Every structure is written in C-alpha cells, then in structure tokens.
Amino acid sequence: MSAGAWLRWVFISSTIIGGGVLMMRATVPTEEEFYNKLSPELKREMDKIIRQREGSQTMKERLNEAGEKDQIVWGDQLSNRPNTSSDFGPSGFGGTRRF
DSSP states (O other): OHHHHHHHHHHHHHHHHHHHHHHHHHOOOHHHHHHHHHHHHHHHHHHHEEEHHHHHHHHEEEHHHHHHHHHHOHHHHOOOOOOOOOBBBBBBTTTTTOO
C-alpha cells in the first residue's frame, strides 16, 4: 500500500471513532441527570442503596484500622456509624467509586 492509502485509512478510522465518542457523550446522560429523572419511589430506593454502601465502606474502614492496630472488634462497635443524609457522596452517584 502506498503512503496515501495509509493516511486515508487513518483519517477515516479516526473520523469513525471520534464520531462514535462524540455521539455517546451527546446521548448518554450524566449520573446526576439520570438520578433527577427517576421516579420518587426509585429515588428512595436508590438513596437507601447509597446509604447501605456508605455504611458498608465505613465498616470496612473500621475493620482495616483495627487490623492494623491488632485490636479485637466487636459487632456493637461497628453498628455506630455516622448518619449521612446527602444524596451524592464525594464520588458522585452510588457505586461509582473503585477501590
């Protein structure tokens, strides 16, 4: 193949891939837009799931801290978690944080 054919192939491929990325960004809603479009029942359910995930993360953090200090952790110590009332945590919509 000649250099012109390769350049044409690179240009066409880049145009197709770039067009797909732009189309995806234009049509896929953000996490906050998606949450705002939910019905009230689904919002309550999602808030419940977010609170459960935040609570389980707090429990993991407490267990890791106790493991580093070589301490014994009792179940009643883990149930005293802080009450969080925000819909979105520092990482956005529930479940988007990767550890």
